[in-house]
Amino acid sequence: MRATRDAWWFVAPALAVIGVFFFLPVVAALGMSLTDFDIYALANLSNLRFVALSNYAQLLISPPFWHALGNTLYFVAVGVPLSIAVSLGTALALNSPLARWKPLLRTVLFAPVVTTLVAVAVIWRYLFNAHYGLINYALGAIGLPRVDWLGDPHWAMPSIIVFAVWKNFGYNMIILLAGLQAIPEELYEAARLDGATAWRRFQFITLPMLSPVLTMVGILTVAGYFQLFAEPYVMTQGGPLQSTVSVLYFMYEEGFKWWNLGSASAVAFLLFLIIFAVTALQLRVTSRLGVR
Amino acid sequence: MKSGPPAIAVNGFLLAAAAGTIFPLLWMVSASLMAPGEANAFPPPIVPARPTLDNYRELFAHAGMGRYLANSVLLTAAVTAISVVLNVAAGYAFAKLEFAGRDRIFKLLLGALVIPSQVAMVPLFLLLKSLGLVNSYGGVIVPAMAGIFGVFLVRQYALSIPNELLEAARIDGASELSIFRSIVVPLLAPIIVTLAVFTLLGTWNDFMWPLIVLSDNDLYTLPVALASLSREHVQDNELMMAGAVVTTLPVLLVFLALQRYYMQGLLVGSVKG
Numbered sequence: 001m002r003a004t005r006d007a008w009w010f011v012a013p014a015l016a017v018i019g020v021f022f023f024l025p026v027v028a029a030l031g032m033s034l035t036d037f038d039i040y041a042l043a044n045l046s047n048l049r050f051v052a053l054s055n056y057a058q059l060l061i062s063p064p065f066w067h068a069l070g071n072t073l074y075f076v077a078v079g080v081p082l083s084i085a086v087s088l089g090t091a092l093a094l095n096s097p098l099a100r101w102k103p104l105l106r107t108v109l110f111a112p113v114v115t116t117l118v119a120v121a122v123i124w125r126y127l128f129n130a131h132y133g134l135i136n137y138a139l140g141a142i143g144l145p146r147v148d149w150l151g152d153p154h155w156a157m158p159s160i161i162v163f164a165v166w167k168n169f170g171y172n173m174i175i176l177l178a179g180l181q182a183i184p185e186e187l188y189e190a191a192r193l194d195g196a197t198a199w200r201r202f203q204f205i206t207l208p209m210l211s212p213v214l215t216m217v218g219i220l221t222v223a224g225y226f227q228l229f230a231e232p233y234v235m236t237q238g239g240p241l242q243s244t245v246s247v248l249y250f251m252y253e254e255g256f257k258w259w260n261l262g263s264a265s266a267v268a269f270l271l272f273l274i275i276f277a278v279t280a281l282q283l284r285v286t287s288r289l290g291v292r
Numbered sequence: 293m294k295s296g297p298p299a300i301a302v303n304g305f306l307l308a309a310a311a312g313t314i315f316p317l318l319w320m321v322s323a324s325l326m327a328p329g330e331a332n333a334f335p336p337p338i339v340p341a342r343p344t345l346d347n348y349r350e351l352f353a354h355a356g357m358g359r360y361l362a363n364s365v366l367l368t369a370a371v372t373a374i375s376v377v378l379n380v381a382a383g384y385a386f387a388k389l390e391f392a393g394r395d396r397i398f399k400l401l402l403g404a405l406v407i408p409s410q411v412a413m414v415p416l417f418l419l420l421k422s423l424g425l426v427n428s429y430g431g432v433i434v435p436a437m438a439g440i441f442g443v444f445l446v447r448q449y450a451l452s453i454p455n456e457l458l459e460a461a462r463i464d465g466a467s468e469l470s471i472f473r474s475i476v477v478p479l480l481a482p483i484i485v486t487l488a489v490f491t492l493l494g495t496w497n498d499f500m501w502p503l504i505v506l507s508d509n510d511l512y513t514l515p516v517a518l519a520s521l522s523r524e525h526v527q528d529n530e531l532m533m534a535g536a537v538v539t540t541l542p543v544l545l546v547f548l549a550l551q552r553y554y555m556q557g558l559l560v561g562s563v564k565g
Binding site for chain 1: 305316435514535
């Protein structure tokens, strides 16, 4: 390796783009969140005033914001464990020596991940339809009552969670499958010779060996699920009764519908802080449990 | 060994999961071939009584689908082509060339991976507005011309290039650019394909940013157009299913053709460091 001025020709274009169109806006967002940037400031910058932390204070006493945060936490708290459970279940089955047609099944199970979110949300909106949706038809066939999935404030978020799990589980499934394949086969053979049951082998070999991967998957999935937006935008438009308004949906409306750009920046920053805090908490809990 | 109740349980579970996973996609195709109103029945039909392409004709003739498809193809191609070049060049330099502050800058980039892209959206919108790029193709292309993830992906892979190979070429008097073109790029070919597939799928499927930055109907990408159409045509399920097919089939086909590269990138990208 040698020091070279030519190196800058290789990195400068990418760094310039990332600097100007990512780092600069992130720093500016922090600054903007301390101003009352609104539609008047958009028209004429002389209407802009510094308001210190007042946007944050306003948000923290605003019921719609807390409602959006509550909805998002609900989505994360239920959606992430469910999503990882399905990923782990399918990864374990695919990793089993008994499984057949592995490459085909792996591709099929992964397919929803690469589909376009908006397009598949349109499909699911129809599957969830109260009057002629297939899900209600299937429930009726086994004697259960019809539910107005996307029209009932109690069921709209669970419906979105089911959809999100279907869309996303394949991603973590692939990562967990790679983690399972990295566990040495000898460990299982030794345990089998000692007479360990399948459940015990899972409990004392698979889970501990997989826990670093599970930790990482958990952190990435939580961060991703906090960014819920397109699902409610397409399937429920935040309704019914605001039951599916997420933090990002709230930010989108605050910023690009009402043009309260200062307040929207504060929402974005709060979301970032929350994700950061939850990630730190996850790392702390897992290190206390002795992972890594 | 491959028989008995455990094998039946494992394979039965996998087949049921696969059937449940693929069903909505197959049904999307089936419903897109139904006559208008046919899917609005109870019980919902599984296959069309008389398959028809009318919904596709309607979409392209009256709903502007051709235009949206062209927008999506153009934007995806431009973003993929430009960002792959910039990210590959930078990723290689971070791995194999020396420059002042290299490791500090790389650490800063890695740390910034935790910042959700939405934090930047509001000021980015104002920045692009002042550059006259809001409501134009440029508004989608320009901010996506390089990305931290892409630089990181290429850098991890480029670390494995032997230094002796580069040194030998330098002793022969080759310029850095010709070393990059004739030695580095061929060696990086697999990761370049991976990055291209990732970028292509990500750009095609992206929704929130194009929704914000494009306001003219004529500029809409497929996901933005489909979201808008689905708000207008709440009852036209067959038409919307055809729209969903047009939107998602291209990326599914790209994925199926280049699956190996996609899976590789997924694993490299998630096992950080």
